[in-house]
Amino acid sequence: MANEAEVVELGQTRGDVIDLTCDDGVAIPSGTIVAIQGNRHISGSTAVDGSQYGFGITASEKVALDGQTNIGVYTRGLFRCTMSATDEVSAGEYVCISGTNLLGELKFGGTSDTVKQVLGRAMQDIASGARGVIKLGL
Secondary structure: OOOOOEEEEOOOOOOOOEEEEOOOOOOEOOOOEEEEEEOOEEEEOOOOOOOOEEEEEEOOOEOOOOOOOEEEEEOOEEEEEEEOOOOOEOOOOEEEEOOOOEEEEOOOOOOOOOHHHOOEEEOOOEOOOOEEEEEEOO
16 A cells, blocks of 8 residues: 555654454555544545544554454554645644545535544645654544
8 A cells, every 4th residue: 555654753652552453354554544433443544525534543564364353553643644635734733534545634614524533733734745744643
């Protein structure tokens, strides 16, 4: 998968990794931005319309059909991620999922008008299609 998030700094909490469930039949690379689907179950980010609730970034790789249905997910830390080609943010603005392993600007009053969709905050200005550092979590 392209555009995987890279760890920049995990801090004292070491990223607050939590164990969540996933489907056995899916491959999820390390560094994948994931969305919560319910009952501690995650999937890779795909939505471009603000309909997925970003939850974290995978801490390890999940191989398809390996018999495993759990994966560790970072919920805190600084990560280098890719902004979608249609969004840009300034330092301090909230970011959300905007495609497969892509970030977008949280647009209040638009299609992603709820704080539930916040993945984190930009630590720097990030131009359309560029990579930049975000603070994962609230």
